[in-house]
Amino acid sequence: MKILITGAAGQLGKELSIYLNSQQKLEVFAFGKENLNIINFSLVDDLVQKIRPDVIIHSAAYTKVDQAEIDKDTAYEVNAYGTRNICVAAEKVSAKLIYISTDYVFDGTSSIAYNEFDRTNPINVYGKSKKAGEDIVQSLVSRYFIVRTSWVYGFYGNNFVNTMLNLAKEKDEIKVVNDQHGAPTYTLDLARFIYTLLKTELYGIYHATNSGYCSWFEFANTIFSITNTNTKILPCSTEDFPRPASRPKYSVLDHMSIRLNNFEDLRHWKDALKDYLKIKK
Numbered sequence: 001m002k003i004l005i006t007g008a009a010g011q012l013g014k015e016l017s018i019y020l021n022s023q024q025k026l027e028v029f030a031f032g033k034e035n036l037n038i039i040n041f042s043l044v045d046d047l048v049q050k051i052r053p054d055v056i057i058h059s060a061a062y063t064k065v066d067q068a069e070i071d072k073d074t075a076y077e078v079n080a081y082g083t084r085n086i087c088v089a090a091e092k093v094s095a096k097l098i099y100i101s102t103d104y105v106f107d108g109t110s111s112i113a114y115n116e117f118d119r120t121n122p123i124n125v126y127g128k129s130k131k132a133g134e135d136i137v138q139s140l141v142s143r144y145f146i147v148r149t150s151w152v153y154g155f156y157g158n159n160f161v162n163t164m165l166n167l168a169k170e171k172d173e174i175k176v177v178n179d180q181h182g183a184p185t186y187t188l189d190l191a192r193f194i195y196t197l198l199k200t201e202l203y204g205i206y207h208a209t210n211s212g213y214c215s216w217f218e219f220a221n222t223i224f225s226i227t228n229t230n231t232k233i234l235p236c237s238t239e240d241f242p243r244p245a246s247r248p249k250y251s252v253l254d255h256m257s258i259r260l261n262n263f264e265d266l267r268h269w270k271d272a273l274k275d276y277l278k279i280k281k
C-alpha cells in the first residue's frame with residue numbers, strides 16, 4: 001500500500017511518517033512544505049499522479065491560531081484551497097483521503113461532549129478555515145475520513161507539554177487557564193488509530209483524541225506531578241489571559257464513530273502522558 005503524507009515536517013506528520021514507515025507492507029511518501037507546498041495546484045497534481053498513492057493523509061495546515069486572525073487569507077489559502085488541491089488530486093487517482101481536522105470546528109458552548117453529527121460553529125478564523133476544508137473534502141472526495149483531534153503533543157513540535165516544562169525552568173509560578181476543557185492527545189496514539197482506520201472502508205467523520213478530558217490547568221498540574229516539577233501553577237480564567245483568537249470553552253469530543261464502528265478507543269490521556277514523559281526523559 002502506498003501512503004502519501006502532507007505536512008510531514010509538522011508535529012503529527014512527522015510522527016505519522018516514522019510510525020507508518022515502521023509498518024510492514026507500506027510504502028510511505030512523506031512531504032514537508034519545502035517539497036510539497038499544497039497551495040500549488042499543479043505541483044500537488046503532478047506529484048500525486050506520479051506516485052499514485054492508495055491513501056493520502058493530509059496533515060498539512062496553517063495552524064497558527066492567533067496569527068490566523070490577522071492573516072485570514074493565508075489561513076484559507078492553505079486550509080481551504082490547499083485542501084481543495086489535495087482533494088482533486090486524490091480523487092483523480094481514486095485514493096482514500098484522511099483529512100486531519102480539529103475540535104475548534106465547535107463553538108464550545110455545550111456542556112456535554114460533541115459527537116460527529118453535532119452542528120459545527122467555529123468561533124475563530126483557524127476553526128472556520130479548517131471547517132471550510134472539511135466541507136471541501138465532503139464535496140470533492142468519494143472515499144474520505146475526517147479525523148478531528150485536539151490538544152496535540154508529541155516529540156516533533158512545539159506543544160503545551162514542552163512549553164510548560166520550559167516555563168518551569170525559568171519561573172517559580174505559572175498561571176494557567178482553568179475554564180477551557182478539552183482532551184490532550186498524544187501523536188503516537190493518534191498515528192496508531194489512523195493506521196487502523198486507513199486499512200478499512202469505514203468512511204466518515206471520526207473524533208479521535210485520548211479519552212477523558214481536563215482543563216489546561218489540570219493538564220499542567222498532571223505534567224508537573226508526573227515529572228516531579230515543583231513550580232507552582234495558579235488557575236486563571238480566559239479573561240485573565242486575553243488572546244487574539246477566541247477559544248471554545250468546552251471542546252470535548254465524544255467518540256461516537258469509534259464506538260459505532262467497533263474500533264478500539266484511544267487510551268486515557270493520563271496514561272498516554274505518562275508514557276510520553278517516560279520516553280521523553
Ligand SMILES: NC(=O)c1ccc[n+]([C@@H]2O[C@H](COP(=O)([O-])OP(=O)(O)OC[C@H]3O[C@@H](n4cnc5c(N)ncnc54)[C@H](OP(=O)(O)O)[C@@H]3O)[C@@H](O)[C@H]2O)c1
Pocket residue numbers: 006007008009010011012013032033036037038039058059060061062063078082100101102103130148149150151152153157
Ligand atoms: N496541534 C494541535 O493541537 C491540533 C489540534 C487539532 C487539530 N490539529 C490538526 O492536526 C494537523 C497537524 O497539526 P500539527 O499539530 O502537526 O501542526 P504543525 O506542527 O503546525 O504541522 C503542520 C505542518 O503543515 C505545514 N504547512 C503549512 N502550510 C503548508 C503548505 N502551504 N503546504 C504544505 N505544508 C504546509 C507546516 O509547515 P510550516 O510550519 O513550515 O508552516 C507544518 O509543518 C493539522 O491539520 C491541524 O489542523 C492540530
